[in-house]
Amino acid sequence: MSRSLNEVVSGTLFLSGNEAVARGAWESGVHFAAAYPGTPSTEILEAVGKHYAEIDAQWAPNEKVGMETIAGASFAGARVLTAMKHVGLNVAADPLFTLSYIGATGGIVVVSADDPGMHSSQNEQDNRLMAKASKVAMLEPSDSQEAKDMVGEALSISERFDTPVLLRLTTRISHSKSLVDVGPREEVEVKGYQADIRKRVPIPAHARLMHSRVEKRLLELSEFGAAYAYNRIEEGDSSLGIITSGVSYQYAKEVYPEASILKLGLTNPLPWDLIERFISGVDEVRFVEEGDPFLEEQVRARFLVDAQGKSRVPLEGELNPETVREAIRPDTVRQPPFEKVKTPLRPPALCPGCPHRGAFYALSKLSGSSTGDIGCYTLGLMPPHNALETTICMGAAIGVLSGIEKAVGREGMGNLVAAIGESTFVHSGITGLVDMAYNGSTGTVMIMDNSMTAMTGGQENPTTGKNLRGEPAPKLDLEALCLACGAKAVRVVDPHDLEEMEKVLREEMEREELSVVITRRPCIMTYRPSRPAYAELDADQCVGCRICMNLGCPAISFEDDLPSIDPMLCWPNCDLCVQVCPTGALSKDMEGI
Amino acid sequence: MDGMELTNVFICGTGGQGILLASEVVSAAAQSAGLDVKKSEVHGMAQRGGSVTSHVRFGSKVYSPLIELGRSDLVLSMEKLEALRWLPYLAPGGRMLMSDIRINPLTVNVGDAEYPDVEAALNARDVPYDVIPAYEIARGLGNVRVVNTVMLGAASVILPLGPEYWKEAVEQRVPPKALKVNMEAFEKGRSLLG
Known part of the structure; x- marks a missing residue:
């Protein structure tokens, strides 16, 4: 699997939905792609970077900038793609909603990978509603083959109807693999940039005309959708007609293959004529859709049809074959032979050797805690650290800390600091720091710089000195940036030097003016140990004080009043437990590590 | 008609145990055998030492x-507690293979929960299972990272895919420099149930 997939121009590949989208972009001549990583969308740009050199691909500092750069490239006539997780579209919504008015010169695909079930997200928003609100066309694939094919479909719809197209995936599409028939790349000419201010400058006089075109476009798209190959009726038993889209279609087919199914691929705007025809041919209509009642509400309102959807299919969480079976084939439900057994939870934890562990240990030791942000370090909320108390969205750690001080003053703020990763800081923390300086906040921002966008699996960002393809790139100077924003002090510390970490943090928390502590140590994913090394216990010297347990290290457990180090988990270049042990019972040979 | 000829394999364990690689190998073997295949798993937060699962069909x-x-x-578990956690996926007449590895979750390490006696719990429910000494075997081969391949070797005896497809799949999916030890691990696992 080491060879690049642009050398494979025919045959069948086993691809995830994300890999298939990358493939589709390549085959359909996409020139430029930009994105910020976000689960479950990240692997799209990673796959483009790894396999498809013909596409100019880059990590953007955030989704809004990604959207703006692909907009510009489309203005110049290039075929473009941007990808993001569902909440990323909130960040990019500002350009998207007006790009909808402006339209597409080169085809525009905006991939939104939603996360029903919140496997790795803070909310469960259904971005089909964003397509409706922004009035752009939307396609929903139901497996990897469709994910690939629909990129090409989206580009032709985009260019034909002069609209951005939202390609809406969900976790189960993005991260499930299935077989995909692939083909060669179709080269498409970049049309070249030509000024067109009536099209691209939405001053009110222009924008009013644009809006009329958008409404007309929606009507045309609905008509187009009625005869579109990816909206299809699968005729079956006419007693029950199921209207469905996306991965929900697969669950419906799984549990009720004989049913009549209206499978919708183009789901905004809805193909009214086709839906009317389907409804009139079945006795009863049922909606099988994940998330919000997007199809259900629109169809029921338009046709006043008495149909069941969310009354049977869960509104919350991810659908699965069990929930769909209960909704449409309750007669075939059978109990599993073995019931669920009560087992201890296994929540995610900071990895052994994680740089953040030192920072949270020190913060906790100072009886401190934090307003938090989005990244691995959100796990600082877990015991034994218990050192993170709020999270909203990317960048919010800083605004929230500042707001708490506004409400209750420096004393009321107590020992709270803002905890934010370097990638998240660049994404949308910088403006928060500017606000703190401008409006007189005196808090401490702890930028946890592990030189990697880590939670999403390890991507480069503007602070790492490398671009998406791993080539050298200018490195953002965080210290200079923070000073320029107005921080009165900026200190850099290795979070695995616990004494220094605690000292610097204490001094800056005591400082009665705005300060930044950058805890800088690379993520363990960037490090290849030269040999194994693990901490060893001298049981005679151990007094069973359990201080090492305060690290919350997955490699350390406590049995029979003694710590036990798992050599499989202990990370070679970490000696935090050796540092905290008050009796010298723990030791580790780190020579040459 | 539907579902009759399908084979379902549920693979579980904890982050870092090579579950995703194992499910890749099963899928590649099925693809080589000319079958339709799907597999599903979740990335991101769940992989930070949490419980990891992969569905292969x-x-x-x-x-x-x-x-x-x-x-x-088949429920193929790289860790004992995870085998017990995901037991409800096992079909009537299905089989469970579980490694001899125990990895304490954080909840156990901090004293909020106790690691259960997994074998006793399975015995009490008459679960058809085998413990595969995958850790012992992997350590004997000098590479504890090949635990997942030992487990795959054992699984290959149960699943309806010919040995030729398995070999090709392992070759395709493991890094070339680790191929030899992985093939040995696979054969050792296979001989346990063979």
Whole structure:
């Protein structure tokens, strides 16, 4: 699997939905792609970077900038793609909603990978509603083959109807693999940039005309959708007609293959004529859709049809074959032979050797805690650290800390600091720091710089000195940036030097003016140990004080009043437990590590 | 008609145990055998030392990427507690293979929960299971990272895919420099149940 997939121009590949989208972009001549990583969308740009050199691909500092750069490239006539997780579209919504008015010169695909079930997200928003609100066309694939094919479909719809197209995936599409028939790349000419201010400058006089075109476009798209190959009726038993889209279609087919199914691929705007025809041919209509009642509400309102959807299919969480079976084939439900057994939870934890562990240990030791942000370090909320108390969205750690001080003053703020990763800081923390300086906040921002966008699996960002393809790139100077924003002090510390970490943090928390502590140590994913090394216990010297347990290290457990180090988990270049042990019972040979 | 000829494999363990690689190998073997295949798993937060699962389904035509509860022909667990956690996926007549590895969850390490006696719990429920000494074997081969391949070797005896497809799949999916030790691990696992 080491060879690049642009050398494979025919045959069948086993691809995830994300890999298939990358493939589709390549085959359909996409020139430029930009994105910020976000689960479950990240692997799209990673796959483009790894396999498809013909596409100019880059990590953007955030989704809004990604959207703006692909907009510009489309203005110049290039075929473009941007990808993001569902909440990323909130960040990019500002350009998207007006790009909808402006339209597409080169085809525009905006991939939104939603996360029903919140496997790795803070909310469960259904971005089909964003397509409706922004009035752009939307396609929903139901497996990897469709994910690939629909990129090409989206580009032709985009260019034909002069609209951005939202390609809406969900976790189960993005991260499930299935077989995909692939083909060669179709080269498409970049049309070249030509000024067109009536099209691209939405001053009110222009924008009013644009809006009329958008409404007309929606009507045309609905008509187009009625005869579109990816909206299809699968005729079956006419007693029950199921209207469905996306991965929900697969669950419906799984549990009720004989049913009549209206499978919708183009789901905004809805193909009214086709839906009317389907409804009139079945006795009863049922909606099988994940998330919000997007199809259900629109169809029921338009046709006043008495149909069941969310009354049977869960509104919350991810659908699965069990929930769909209960909704449409309750007669075939059978109990599993073995019931669920009560087992201890296994929540995610900071990895052994994680740089953040030192920072949270020190913060906790100072009886401190934090307003938090989005990244691995959100796990600082877990015991034994218990050192993170709020999270909203990317960048919010800083605004929230500042707001708490506004409400209750420096004393009321107590020992709270803002905890934010370097990638998240660049994404949308910088403006928060500017606000703190401008409006007189005196808090401490702890930028946890592990030189990697880590939670999403390890991507480069503007602070790492490398671009998406791993080539050298200018490195953002965080210290200079923070000073320029107005921080009165900026200190850099290795979070695995616990004494220094605690000292610097204490001094800056005591400082009665705005300060930044950058805890800088690379993520363990960037490090290849030269040999194994693990901490060893001298049981005679151990007094069973359990201080090492305060690290919350997955490699350390406590049995029979003694710590036990798992050599499989202990990370070679970490000696935090050796540092905290008050009796010298723990030791580790780190020579040459 | 539907589902009759499908095989469902539920693979579980903890982050870092090579579950995703194992499910790649099963899928590649099924693909080589000319079957339709789907597999599904979740990335991101769940992989930070949490419980990790992968659903693999193969047969003439696969719709759902997820296995239904109580319908997995094989539950392959790289860790003991995870075997117990995901037991409800096991089908009537299905079989469970579990490694000899115990990895304490954080809840156990901090004293909020106790690691259960997994074998006793399985015995009490008459679960058809085998403990595969995968850790012992992997350590004997000098590379504890090949635990997942030992488990795959054992699984290959149970799953309806010929040995030629398995060999090709392992070769395709493991890094070339680790191929030899992985093939040995696979054969050792295979001989346990063979």
